[in-house]
Amino acid sequence: MTAWAITTFAHLLTAVQPQWQGFDPAERHQRIYFANHVSHGDFVLIWAVLPKSHRRRTRPVAGADYWRRGGLREFIGSDVFNSLLIERNRDGVEDDPIAQMAAALDEGSSLIIFPEGTRNLTDTELLAFRSGIYRLARSRPGIDVVPVWIDNLNRVLPKGSFIPVPLMCKVIFGAPMHVGKDETKDAFLARARTALLSLKPRQEDAP
Amino acid sequence: MNDVRADLLATIAGIGGVLLVASIIGAILQRRYSPDGENAAVENLNDRIRAWWVMAITISVALLGGRTGVVLLFFICSFAALREFMTLTNASRADHNTLAAAFFIVLPVQFYLIWIEWYGLYSIFIPVWVFLLLPVVSALSGETRNFLIRVAEMQWALMICVFCVSHVPALMSLNIPGHEGRGVLLIAWLVVTVQLSDVLQYVWGKLVGRHKIAPRLSPSKTVEGFLGGCLSATAIGMALKFMTPFTLWQAGLMGLCVIMMGFLGGLVMSAIKRDRGVKDWGHTIAGHGGFIDRLDSVLFAAPIYFHLLRYYWSV
Numbered sequence: 001m002t003a004w005a006i007t008t009f010a011h012l013l014t015a016v017q018p019q020w021q022g023f024d025p026a027e028r029h030q031r032i033y034f035a036n037h038v039s040h041g042d043f044v045l046i047w048a049v050l051p052k053s054h055r056r057r058t059r060p061v062a063g064a065d066y067w068r069r070g071g072l073r074e075f076i077g078s079d080v081f082n083s084l085l086i087e088r089n090r091d092g093v094e095d096d097p098i099a100q101m102a103a104a105l106d107e108g109s110s111l112i113i114f115p116e117g118t119r120n121l122t123d124t125e126l127l128a129f130r131s132g133i134y135r136l137a138r139s140r141p142g143i144d145v146v147p148v149w150i151d152n153l154n155r156v157l158p159k160g161s162f163i164p165v166p167l168m169c170k171v172i173f174g175a176p177m178h179v180g181k182d183e184t185k186d187a188f189l190a191r192a193r194t195a196l197l198s199l200k201p202r203q204e205d206a207p
Numbered sequence: 208m209n210d211v212r213a214d215l216l217a218t219i220a221g222i223g224g225v226l227l228v229a230s231i232i233g234a235i236l237q238r239r240y241s242p243d244g245e246n247a248a249v250e251n252l253n254d255r256i257r258a259w260w261v262m263a264i265t266i267s268v269a270l271l272g273g274r275t276g277v278v279l280l281f282f283i284c285s286f287a288a289l290r291e292f293m294t295l296t297n298a299s300r301a302d303h304n305t306l307a308a309a310f311f312i313v314l315p316v317q318f319y320l321i322w323i324e325w326y327g328l329y330s331i332f333i334p335v336w337v338f339l340l341l342p343v344v345s346a347l348s349g350e351t352r353n354f355l356i357r358v359a360e361m362q363w364a365l366m367i368c369v370f371c372v373s374h375v376p377a378l379m380s381l382n383i384p385g386h387e388g389r390g391v392l393l394i395a396w397l398v399v400t401v402q403l404s405d406v407l408q409y410v411w412g413k414l415v416g417r418h419k420i421a422p423r424l425s426p427s428k429t430v431e432g433f434l435g436g437c438l439s440a441t442a443i444g445m446a447l448k449f450m451t452p453f454t455l456w457q458a459g460l461m462g463l464c465v466i467m468m469g470f471l472g473g474l475v476m477s478a479i480k481r482d483r484g485v486k487d488w489g490h491t492i493a494g495h496g497g498f499i500d501r502l503d504s505v506l507f508a509a510p511i512y513f514h515l516l517r518y519y520w521s522v
Contacts, residue, residue: 045414083503152236165306166286168294168489 001078003055006012008046010041014169015154017048018039021199022175023146025051031144031176033058034133035116036126036196038154040066041164043081045150046112049171059084059104059123075178084111099134105140112148115192121159126197137188144176147192149199172199211389214450218395219267220522227257258492262501268396270391274322277394278376282318287498288324288368288506289314291489295479296360301350305361313337314369321373324380333370338362367506368499374509380519381513384454394451397512400444400462401469401504408436408470418488425477437466453522461515465508472507476500 010016018025035042043060050058058117064085067077077083084104085099101111113136116127137145151170174195233253241249269280289310298306313333320329342358376396379390386393412432420428444462445455453461475497480488489497499506 014380014492015287084443152294155298155300155303158303159305161303163307163311165293165303165310167306168290 002076003047006044006080007077010044010048011120013164013166014045014153014173016045016169018050019170019172021172023131023173025054027055028110029144029176030057030105031146032105032133032136033112033146033148033173034115034192034196035112035148035150037116037119038121038150039119039157039159041153041157042114042150043080043083043112045153045169045171046148047081048176053109053178056082058107058112061114062088063103063118084109090156100134101136102139105136105143111136115189119159120154125200126193129193131185131189133192134179134185134188141179145175145178145192147174147196147199148172149174149196149201151201170201172201174199209390214392215270215395218392218399218447218450219263219270222263222267222399226256226260229259233318233402240316248320255495260284262492269470270395273391273446274376274379277391278318278322279380281372282314283374284498284502285314285318285369285372286310287489288372288502289364291497291499292364292368293361295483295488296364297357298352298361299350299353301348302357302361303346304348305341307342308341309361313341313365317369317373318376321377321380324335326377326380328519329373333365337365341365364449371506371509372502374513375505376496378509378513378516381516383516383520384522386452386520389450393516394422396444396450396510397465398505399447400440401465401508403443404436404466404469405437405473405504406441408432411435411439421477424474428474433470435455437463437470440466461512464515468508468511469504472505473503475507 033046035046043062047055047058047060060081060083062077062083062085064087065071067083067085077085084100086100095129101113104111113133115129115133117132119131120127123202133145137143149170149172151172152167153169155165155167156169157164177192183191233256234250236249237253240246264321267522269276272279293306293309316330317329320332341362342354345358345361365514375394378393378397381390381393382493383389399433408428409432411434412427412429415434415435416429418430420433421429425460441459441462444466445458448455448458451461487496488499491497492501495501
């Protein structure tokens with residue numbers, strides 16, 4: 001119910017439009033979606049455009065330090081979107097984040113991850129990827145890894161502002177990828193990063 | 208009051224009839240040329256006709272709802288149009304507060320002023336007050352890069368998408384002797400004449416169009432389409448004079464005037480789209496693109512129509 005309210009609000013605000021490029025959302029595969037991270041609303045937008053049957057099985061992976069601070073944040077993060085919370089400050093934490101994510105995949109969930117690790121507040125298009133996505137994809141090689149470019153959301157709700165402004169957004173899904181047998185960490189990270197960047201719409205491409 | 212309703216229902220029935228004919232033609236074309244959806248032109252035509260049904264029903268309900276319905280409908284259209292326009296501008300992170308003010312203060316205030324019919328303020332609120340105060344908000348952010356461009360774009364977005372759109376419901380506040388309470392029909396006449404001119408220009412252009420008017424701006428606009436559409440829509444505007452306070456020749460002149468403004472508005476809005484490298488303003492209306500794609504001709508016609516009426520007919 002709350003999830004419905006939040007995604008409907010996201011639709012009304014941003015008129016978000018999904019684009020599928022080499023990717024069929026109707027196939028009932030389990031997936032690891034990886035997206036650029038510009039706002040706390042990122043996973044809401046992805047959720048809002050996924051087919052309904054996929055939403056319940058798709059869990060955003062989020063930072064526990066932010067989403068476990070109680071109150072509304074905890075309610076939205078854990079109860080509404082069923083986020084998989086990861087402890088980013090690793091001192092004295094037993095759980096290995098990759099193991100946590102792999103366990104969620106083994107339970108049949110799809111995951112939304114943000115391989116930049118943190119919100120991109122700079123003017124560069126995309127920060128360097130952390131290695132987690134490689135280790136996760138390697139540990140569950142059968143699962144599709146899908147790049148997802150979230151366009152324009154950084155203008156809707158920039159850091160430090162509380163009022164979202166209604167600008168139109170797109171969520172662009174690319175072709176699924178897998179880690180090659182002998183592919184090194186750096187090669188895969190570079191390939192994933194290129195795949196994600198190639199989804200970004202360019203003004204001069206428009207007809 | 209009752210004959211307003213009767214006239215309005217007659218108009219709506221007329222639009223319904225035209226759409227019914229269009230739907231039948233669309234269905235025949237589909238059966239003959241595109242049974243499996245392989246002909247893009249036919250599919251687009253049918254998308255458009257379906258969207259026209261939705262738009263016609265929406266606007267009919269709003270018109271029947273009287274002033275509340277009309278103000279609310281154009282408030283929503285204005286919001287959607289402003290969102291499309293702002294999405295294509297250079298507004299940056301530094302303009303966040305300005306954008307929030309545009310959407311959540313300027314837009315509602317303008318429609319509130321229309322609602323309470325405060326002509327003295329709604330006609331200068333955006334061109335004077337907002338024009339001067341908006342850049343102050345952006346300047347306070349301290350970001351100077353592209354400052355003039357950013358401010359000019361935001362101001363123009365508000366002029367087009369809020370100021371112009373709000374002049375459609377404003378038509379209801381005009382006090383024209385012998386035409387009291389019939390403001391809603393003035394709106395219906397404007398929308399029907401201008402939109403039909405668009406459709407007829409398209410149809411004439413497809414049938415006999417040879418010479419392009421402005422190939423760089425809008426490759427589908429032709430001299431033949433323009434002349435044919437313009438004249439036939441003016442004739443329709445004259446035939447619909449029962450909705451207006453005009454005599455026959457006044458209806459013709461006014462029709463010509465709003466149709467010209469609509470055509471020129473369409474050209475200007477095309478120029479902006481070309482500059483931004485997009486084909487449509489948005490993706491919200493199937494077959495039509497965005498709200499501005501459908502509204503562009505009404506946008507430019509509305510304030511001119513309003514002021515001509517106010518100057519020559521209103522007391």
